[in-house]
Amino acid sequence: MNALAQHRKLAFFELGGSSIFGSANYDMRFSRNVNDGWGARLGFGGTFGAFDTDRIFTAPIGINYIYGKGKNGLLIGANSVFAFNGEVEKKPNDFKSVIFSADIGYRYFPKDNGLSFQATYTPLFNTIDGNMPFWIGAGIGYSWK
Secondary structure (H helix, E strand, O other), rough: OOOOOOEEEEEEEEEEEEHOOOOEEEEEEEEEOOOOOOEEEEEEEEOOOOOOOOEEEEEEEEEEEEOOOOOEEEEEEEEEEEEOOOOOOOOOOOEEEEEEEEEEEEEEEEOOOOEEEEEEOEEEEEEOOEEEOEEEEEEEEEOOO
């Protein structure tokens, strides 16, 4: 039997949040058959040229905790976001960086499989332009066991 078969999983798209502009993510609870408790997140996204002339690609990796039984929960998390310049042509100012972010917000999980969403306050630290203490994210996706 698959070891991950009974763990709550979530695949979601996030606008804003840890990846600055947008990302596709996978999140999984560590405990079986519950919507709350400890979990982890892995994603891929970027700015896609929205805020600057270069495309910045990002990969958020984080750990989080959901407090609350049932469908509704308080999401608290910490992420390391690996960022790198996505332009094909190398430039003298190309970079690789690690951005740190926190998440605090609301997550809706259905009791069974179905549509999930979340809204987070996500301050970003160590960005190219310094810190971004007032940043938010909104995500929507599909949750299953």
